[in-house]
Amino acid sequence: MGKAWTFGENMNTDEIIPGRYNITIDPLELARNVFCEVKPEYAPNVKPGDVIVGGQNFGCGSSREHAPIAIKGSQAKCIIAPSYARIFFRNAINIGLPIMECPDAAADITEGDEIDVDLATGQIRNLTNGHSYQANPLPTFVIKIAEAGGIVNFLKNHDIQELMK
Amino acid sequence: MGTLVEEIFSRRAGREVHAGEILLVDVDYIMSHDNTTPLAIKAFREIGKPIYDKSKIVIHFDHAYPAPNLLAAEAQKKGIDFMKEQNITQFYHQGVCHQVMIEEGYITPGAIVIGADSHSNTYGALGAFGAGLGSTEIGVAWVTGKCWFKVPETIRIELSGVTQPGVFAKDVMIYIAGKMGMDGGTYRSIEFGGSYIDQLPMHERIIFSNMSTEIGAKCGLIAADQTTLDYLATETSARGFYEQVRPVNPRYERVVEIDVTDLAPHVSCHPDVDNAKPLSEVEGLSIDEVYIGTCTNSRYEDIEIVAGILKGKKVNPHTRVIVTPVSAKVYKKAMQNGLIEILMDAGCTVTGTGCGACIGRHGGILAPGERALTTMNRNFIGRMGSPLSEIYLASPASAAAAALTGKITDPRPYLA
Secondary structure (H helix, E strand, O other): OEEEEEOOOOOEHHHHOOHHHOOOOOHHHHHOOOOOOOOOOHHHHOOOOOEEEOOOOEOEOOOOOHHHHHHHHOOOOEEEEOOEOHHHHHHHHHHOOOEEEOHHHHHHOOOOOEEEEEOOOOEEEEOOOOOEEEOOOOOHHHHHHHHHOOHHHHHHHOOHHHHHO | OEOHHHHHHHHHHOOOOOOOOEEEEEOOEEEEEOOOHHHHHHHHHHHOOOOOOHHHEEEEOOOOOOOOOHHHHHHHHHHHHHHHHHOOOOEEOOEOHHHHHHHOOOOOOOOEEEEOOHHHHHHHHHOOEEEEOOHHHHHHHHHHOEEEEEOOOEEEEEEEOOOOOOOOHHHHHHHHHHHHOOOOOOOOEEEEEOHHHHOOOHHHHHHHHHHHHHHOOOEEEOOOOHHHHHHHHHHOOOOOOOOOOOOEOOOOOEEEEEEOOOOOOEEEOOOOOOOEEEHHHOOOOEOOEEEEOOOOOOOHHHHHHHHHHHOOOOOOOOOEEEEOOOEHHHHHHHHHOOHHHHHHHHOOEEOOOOOOOOOOOOOOOEOOOOEEEEOOOOOOOOOOEOOOOEEEEOOHHHHHHHHHHOEOOOOHHHHO
């Protein structure tokens, strides 16, 4: 259970973490500046288990993995958005940051709502207003990567071909 | 049988594949740069398996090169140490990665090339599948030689007509971005074609593939034709026989038809690429910095247009005008033909190659309250420096006109 932090449409990678901070790959260091321009109160106040709620095309812009790493480093539990930019989507899966596609939840949740997310079932509950939402199911190979905690961990114990089996 | 992206993936898979299928395919080249290589090395170390085939690996230092600060210097040293350790020799540091990939012959029709940079879509201009990925996947590809893809649906953008003098591919692409929106092509392959594209030289075709990223596209493809083959033979190190992979009885998700005949110069206004307007609507807006550079618009022909406008004149004294040739090859040709001298005499700062100003790293950072007009592909808030600065995107001709006046200015009277 955690608090919702809401963001607008087309949240781009420069807004998630401006390029000038990408001189490090340390998740905690990046997390200190995550969303520093669009929501400066986020980084000092986010708590483990909080949830990012975005608009459509979340994470558009550069291929920089610093963006999902900065969010993961801030200890947010997951992102909920109606849709993601394609490289961000891949990057988040690959680094093991859970992302859920759920237009209903993204439209209904407001800043500060208490949110409970079951990553396995895709069930999202809003404890503040009592609503429930069901996230779109992810492809099975994506779940394999997510369950391993990211593609790097997957490859430690598996051949890449096993992804498609 | 299928769209261009389906044809490319079908050839690679050895069977007919269609949009929606998820494939694990061999990639031809794996590109990364100084900004994204450190994370790829981290992933590579964690996986703990050997490199699959180092001849597929190409590394560029261009984003902050030579290093402007200690952290960048340390990151680059790690990259160099890694290349020495793994004996990776395809290493370049004299140009913007995407241009050097083309010049050095890595990009050929039908090739599948992945890059840890969102503008890897650029390669689509030569009929190759080029797509941007994150660093972790680059590390994964180093050890597997493979990458997974969902074969995308295709939106065909059919362009007809001929542009008026003073209107360039950049103006057309900015107009398209405005029409499609920043997520208008998300997860899609955008196939650019039609009589307008057919007659365009390669340096103009590249704009469309390069900026397909800005409308969310997975790739931006242009089928190879004789122009492509001639360019490969004369302007790049690629040598060999290349099939002209073309769409065959394609089924498009949709077709967008655009006649470019009556288009005027366009500008992407602060703060989004799809905030596209005819230049006339923002004419007169003061400009503090003009930046002519990047993987989008700093090729020889772009610099030639700028030099043509600035020849014998002086840039506005209160406007910084920075010209960054896209590669050493382009820089040398511009120097040999006297273009660099013209730019310097006009008061431009001509810098070494690289991406520094485009990403707000070094060599052109914007102060709060400053406004830039640039030939870049992206104008996100704070990208070039202060979040209180503004970025407008335009063609090299429009950038040169603004350099003279210090304001957004219609370039057409200057091109006579």
